[in-house]
Amino acid sequence: MExxxxxxxxGIKQQIKSVITLDYLxxxxxxxxxxxxxxKEACKGMQHIYSNTKPMLVPIKEMTDVLSVKSKSVELSKDTWVRLKLGTYKGDLAKVLDVDNVRQRVTIKLIPRIDLKALANKLEGNEVGKKKKxxxxxxxxxxxxxMKYMHIPVERKQDAITGEYFETIDGMMFKDGYxxxxVSMKSISSQNIQPxxxxxxxxxxPGKDSDGDMAGLSTVFANRKKGHFMKGDAVIVVRGDIKNLMGWVEKVEEESVYIRSNxxxxxxxxxxxxxxxxxxxxPGDHVKVVSGAQEGATGMVVKVEGHVLIISSDTTKEGIRVFADIVVESSEITFGITKLGDYVLHRLMQME
Structure with missing residues (x-):
């Protein structure tokens, strides 16, 4: 630069158009x-540059790679939600239990996809029929x-590192049904996972107490956008010493939300x-879903179950279950089909 x-x-004309350095090279x-x-003229007399080294022309095919931006990797931690990329479980949701950054591997738990009949035949030495493609x-x-009914042997083993007990079936480890x-970190996707x-x-x-819906709320919290809370929003404290306290938002300063309690x-x-x-x-509030699988849906709140809302959809009149945190009050109403040929919803027509 100097x-x-x-x-x-x-007053000498510059012959250099740009200079680039890469963190990873x-x-x-x-x-x-x-x-x-x-x-060569630009490098002449500059320290830390070997002037006797001949500059190498970057091949045209590699030029785009030089200027490509590496995507920011997501730091994996315990309880992070991920999806599998390959095999039988491709696209399935899983929860991270342990991360080994040295070996680049993670331990996850997920809902099994096991063909029990085929497994029983395999363990009994019977011929397994040809699977459908x-x-x-x-x-x-x-x-x-x-497992007992199908005569599938189950061994109970203790993990040498964690001390936890698992049911082992044909080399696979299970606990509480999971x-x-x-797996390798490369075999999972961890970016923008919103279950x-x-x-x-x-x-x-079913029947397993997981502290209500706090596990799901943690995922929702992690995907919040800036400006999530606005003045006038009705809120409830879900953690800490003043849990279940309700109030209204007065102002927001970075991560602190100032509320007027009830x-x-x-x-x-x-x-x-x-x-x-x-x-x-x-119940009775008219709302709109602003993120998740039901994004854009509108309707009236008919029931509140903890931090989950049951909404009667304006379009289908069926119940929708969503977290309260991904909803805003709205007078907007969404419709299904509003036009059919020359006919438009709510337009006056003359009957013949």
Whole structure:
């Protein structure tokens, strides 16, 4: 940069168009110019550049790779939601349990897709019939009683590292009905994973208490956008010492949300971290879903179950289950088909 400014001050025309360095390719720089002589002249007299080294022309096929931007990798941690990229479980939702950054592997749990009949035949040494092409068993939790009924041997083993006990079937590890696998980081997708409410409900084993819907809320919180809370929003505290306190948003400063509580006579504003707050609605409110699988849907809240809303859809009149945190109050109404040929919804027509 100093040499560039020095040449400019002397009124000499610049022959260099750009200079690029890459974080992942040390000890090299890329210089854009029309001629090799221009590159040599620009490097002459500069420290840390070997002038006796002949500049190498970047092949045209590699030029786009030089200027490509690497996507920011998502840091994996425990309880992160991911999806499998390959095999029988391609596209399936899984939860990260352990991360080994040295070996680039993660331990995950997911709902098994096991063909029990084929597995039983295999373990008994019977001939397994030819599977249908692209056949994928449906996801379902493993049940020990079902294993016993089908004469599938189940071994109970203790993990040498964690000390946890697992049921082992044909080399596969299970616990509480879930399949536990250790896979390569390259075989999972962790960017922009937003499980739908239905997926989270299916992932939670029936009868298993998982602290209500807090596991699903954590995922929703992680995908919040800037400006999520606005003045006037009705909110409820979902974590911390003042859990279940309700109020209204007065102002937002970075991660702190100042709320006016519903406690009679208490006039001071309370500062609450945004990760401890969730939006609150009551039956009769008309709302719009702003993210997730049901994005764009509108309807009236007919029931509130914790932090989950049951909405009567304006379009289908059927119930929709969504998290309260991905909903806003709205007078907007969405319709299904509004036009059929020359006929438009709500237009006056003359009957013949």
């Amino acid at each position: 040499k560039c400014m020095d040449v400019q001050s002397q 040390t000890n090299y720089i890329y210089i854009e110019a029309d001629k090799e002589a221009h590159v 692209n056949f994928v068993p449906p996801p379902r939790f493993i049940n020990n009683r079902e 399949l536990y696998k250790t 739908s409410f239905d997926e989270l409900e299916k992932f939670r084993k 406690i009679p006579g208490f006039k001071e504003f309370l500062a609450v971290n945004e990760k401890e707050l969730c939006k609150y609605f009551k």
